[in-house]
Amino acid sequence: MTYWTLTESDIDRIAIGVGILGTGGGGSPYLQMLIAKQLLREGKRIRMIRPVDLDPDAQIIGLGGIGAPTVSIEKMEEGFEGVRVLKAIEAHTGRKVDAVLGDEVGGGNGIYPMITAAHLDLPVVDADGMGRAFPEVQMTSFFAYGQASQPAALSDADGNTLIITQAKTPQMLEKLMRTATVAMGCTACMTTAPMTGDFVRRYGIAHTTSQAWTLGDAVIRAREAKTDPIAAILAEAGGTFLMTGKVTDIGRRIDGGFVRGTLTVAGLGADAGRTLVIDIQNEYLVATEGDKRLAMVPDLICIVDSETGRPIGTEEQRYGLRVAILSLPASALLRTDLALALMGPRAFGYDFDFVPLGEPTQPAPVAAYMAGHSPNPVPRGDPL
Amino acid sequence: MTGMLRIGVDVGGTNTDAALLQGVKVLATIKTGTTQDVTSGVGAAIRTVLMSAKVRASDVGGVMIGTTHFLNAVVEGKRLERVGVLRLCGAATRSLPPMIDWPERLRHLVDGGAALVGGGVNFDGTPIAALDITAIRAACRNWRAQRVASVAISAVFAQVDSRMEVAAGAIVAEEIPGVAVSLSHRIGRTGLLARESATILNASLHRLGAETVGAFRAAFAGLGLTCPLYLTQNDGTLMSADFAERHPVFTIASGPTNSMRGAAFLTGLSDAVVVDVGGTTTDVGTLVAGFPRNRSEGAEIGGIPTNFRVPDVFSFGLGGGSLIHSDPPLAIGPQSVGFRLPEKALCFGGDTLTATDIAVAAGLISLGDPSRVRHLDAALVAAALAKMKSDVETVIDRMKPSADPVPAVLVGGGSVMIDGLLSGTSVSLRPDHFGSANAIGAAIAQVSGEVDRVVSMEGTTREKALEGIVAEARLRAVEAGANPSSIQIAELEETPLSYLPGNAVRIAAKVVGDLAL
Numbered sequence: 066m067t068y069w070t071l072t073e074s075d076i077d078r079i080a081i082g083v084g085i086l087g088t089g090g091g092g093s094p095y096l097q098m099l100i101a102k103q104l105l106r107e108g109k110r111i112r113m114i115r116p117v118d119l120d121p122d123a124q125i126i127g128l129g130g131i132g133a134p135t136v137s138i139e140k141m142e143e144g145f146e147g148v149r150v151l152k153a154i155e156a157h158t159g160r161k162v163d164a165v166l167g168d169e170v171g172g173g174n175g176i177y178p179m180i181t182a183a184h185l186d187l188p189v190v191d192a193d194g195m196g197r198a199f200p201e202v203q204m205t206s207f208f209a210y211g212q213a214s215q216p217a218a219l220s221d222a223d224g225n226t227l228i229i230t231q232a233k234t235p236q237m238l239e240k241l242m243r244t245a246t247v248a249m250g251c252t253a254c255m256t257t258a259p260m261t262g263d264f265v266r267r268y269g270i271a272h273t274t275s276q277a278w279t280l281g282d283a284v285i286r287a288r289e290a291k292t293d294p295i296a297a298i299l300a301e302a303g304g305t306f307l308m309t310g311k312v313t314d315i316g317r318r319i320d321g322g323f324v325r326g327t328l329t330v331a332g333l334g335a336d337a338g339r340t341l342v343i344d345i346q347n348e349y350l351v352a353t354e355g356d357k358r359l360a361m362v363p364d365l366i367c368i369v370d371s372e373t374g375r376p377i378g379t380e381e382q383r384y385g386l387r388v389a390i391l392s393l394p395a396s397a398l399l400r401t402d403l404a405l406a407l408m409g410p411r412a413f414g415y416d417f418d419f420v421p422l423g424e425p426t427q428p429a430p431v432a433a434y435m436a437g438h439s440p441n442p443v444p445r446g447d448p449l
Numbered sequence: 450m451t452g453m454l455r456i457g458v459d460v461g462g463t464n465t466d467a468a469l470l471q472g473v474k475v476l477a478t479i480k481t482g483t484t485q486d487v488t489s490g491v492g493a494a495i496r497t498v499l500m501s502a503k504v505r506a507s508d509v510g511g512v513m514i515g516t517t518h519f520l521n522a523v524v525e526g527k528r529l530e531r532v533g534v535l536r537l538c539g540a541a542t543r544s545l546p547p548m549i550d551w552p553e554r555l556r557h558l559v560d561g562g563a564a565l566v567g568g569g570v571n572f573d574g575t576p577i578a579a580l581d582i583t584a585i586r587a588a589c590r591n592w593r594a595q596r597v598a599s600v601a602i603s604a605v606f607a608q609v610d611s612r613m614e615v616a617a618g619a620i621v622a623e624e625i626p627g628v629a630v631s632l633s634h635r636i637g638r639t640g641l642l643a644r645e646s647a648t649i650l651n652a653s654l655h656r657l658g659a660e661t662v663g664a665f666r667a668a669f670a671g672l673g674l675t676c677p678l679y680l681t682q683n684d685g686t687l688m689s690a691d692f693a694e695r696h697p698v699f700t701i702a703s704g705p706t707n708s709m710r711g712a713a714f715l716t717g718l719s720d721a722v723v724v725d726v727g728g729t730t731t732d733v734g735t736l737v738a739g740f741p742r743n744r745s746e747g748a749e750i751g752g753i754p755t756n757f758r759v760p761d762v763f764s765f766g767l768g769g770g771s772l773i774h775s776d777p778p779l780a781i782g783p784q785s786v787g788f789r790l791p792e793k794a795l796c797f798g799g800d801t802l803t804a805t806d807i808a809v810a811a812g813l814i815s816l817g818d819p820s821r822v823r824h825l826d827a828a829l830v831a832a833a834l835a836k837m838k839s840d841v842e843t844v845i846d847r848m849k850p851s852a853d854p855v856p857a858v859l860v861g862g863g864s865v866m867i868d869g870l871l872s873g874t875s876v877s878l879r880p881d882h883f884g885s886a887n888a889i890g891a892a893i894a895q896v897s898g899e900v901d902r903v904v905s906m907e908g909t910t911r912e913k914a915l916e917g918i919v920a921e922a923r924l925r926a927v928e929a930g931a932n933p934s935s936i937q938i939a940e941l942e943e944t945p946l947s948y949l950p951g952n953a954v955r956i957a958a959k960v961v962g963d964l965a966l
Contacts, residue, residue: 136953140577143541251571311847
């Protein structure tokens, strides 16, 4: 079997990349990055596997953190929450879990499943259900294409573990999970129903961890070479450059548990005279110039520091920041009617239909799979 | 504070500045070199400023010192104490052990062993686990055997309920005679790992804090000063010497704050951009309601991420000692002759074209021998001045709070190089005593109280929750020495917790008041 065994420097690159793919939300990957690197130092290994290499009958579950990022930086993970939900699902289904993945590659959840994988020495599938960050449980390609609403499980740091054996709709599952998370102190680990290897190969957005690594690597290399990190990101992700400018206004309000608002960016340099307005609902959702919508959900709107390429979250935005606004095409899996019903503009309360920007690209797996070891100068872990 | 005499001292890397104020009047300012031992330089600066204003030491009502001494100790890894780390967390948080993100070198110096034990609460105050007294006593016996004399205690959501930290502190004090205890709820904000790191840093500076404050006290007695001694902290407000001895980490980022507060005082402006031009760098920050606007991320100290709020300052390489590269394209800095300006600059007979020479050639300041820069091409001088000004203007535009023009205040010795109205500003001021704004900022500093906590809105109203938090911040300000009648709210932030139904809100309140003397 071909694996990509991660090193600490791989984790550094992935942490930058999942920040960019977080499209402003998803929470900071900083703590997850620290945990993953600590586990590698303790001699554990994190192996990534391509969807194509999965056994069609393999049982796979998605793992991620659910709750408020503000709480999760204070009551941090115990570390074995994912192991508990995995064991609970195994006990309930009577089947072993063969691999894990993340439902959400954007933000801290892009690293989250690696922790459980390291503890149990299970592979992590290089695929997710969003290719970005979304605020709700049911907003994945998996649910769009028929993943069951049950069984699902939650576990908190204290060891409380809950299995949902029946949820009539993915939306009801979201509601039940959210409520239980509040009871668990506003931070928990979740999984949704097990999927087969075949299902993940069809409906998982492939190679998004590879994509995060590639983006992070491009940013790090551009910083070292003192070249333009924005150009490096675009070259790697096949995205559309929207504008470079300066934040001139930010309005935020909280509505039903979600941060909503608008960000106004005035163009600088070659873009002088232009103004872009970005709608925010935890993530960056729609970019508008005048009366023209340039990019919209589920395509990714990424905002990074125009000098360093550092991704800037919605909560960090303020007047004067120099930013580059990019749009990366959502996976073709998210651009179908089935998926748009869950993750398109109308799912976020807009009264217009999705207009895509750019052709979807298929992120390539990192070269490390082919070489059978890490592409970094000092590989750690097991070369396979 | 109408007629009271106060002395402000700012101890920088190169210079120690002192200012003597009577009420709102600046009587004298002086600049001396910073000494290796810090205290003798401070003593000399105070003696000189008293002499130049012909004021008796016994008439001084208060001395306020801003120092980088503790920051240097951390950066250099010198004189740090080993610390026992006690985390009250129950099962939670164990995936991230204490000091996990410290540079190896500092961790090695400071780590005295960690114990993660039962305790801590959830965001709504319900306990995660009962306080494990047996485990705390066992950890203490271990530290005692290892001669660890300073312990840092942090509990999950200690800002919601601090009682477990206080109780654990009492047990530690019982078990280890003479131990110094640092409690996280008095040190930092939400974000356990960063707050714990700051608490550990504080504990590791404990002995140095006691020694330094002791040396300041001895120096003052020698000068005949009988007044109270204060140190300025990260947010520009004061703490008493007694409090500073126990909380040295609060001084660590106080540097840029003092000059910004001094700028506010000297101009009477409460909302402005402050441009502090030194010998090597220019710091640009923003005053909002009389206080520096803070960074959204916490400060990194000696490579250790903390969640201290520090002023949002943009620093770049422009100062009086900046090198001028006159071959096209014209470039200024970031290299600088630094403290060697008096031997290197052309106007002092040196061989290096510096930003100061440009200012002398343009007649903006008289320094050294103007004939030595007379040969400079007038077009070069004009272009260099314009470049410095436009560099400053770009940064001002980046830092100001909105697109509207704001007043700009220029302080620091190098600010003479920036001439005329800066674009994007409504007015550009260089007040009297601009070279000693930092020491003046220390002299006029107020005292504050701060609380930052996640509160559940269940069973309470928003107004009641806000009121409770503000009342607690007031209490802390009074403890720190504020006159209760002068206390005002400086910051009040509500952040509802995202991704959850809206029943929990993070509230951060800060109040400030005048020193009660």
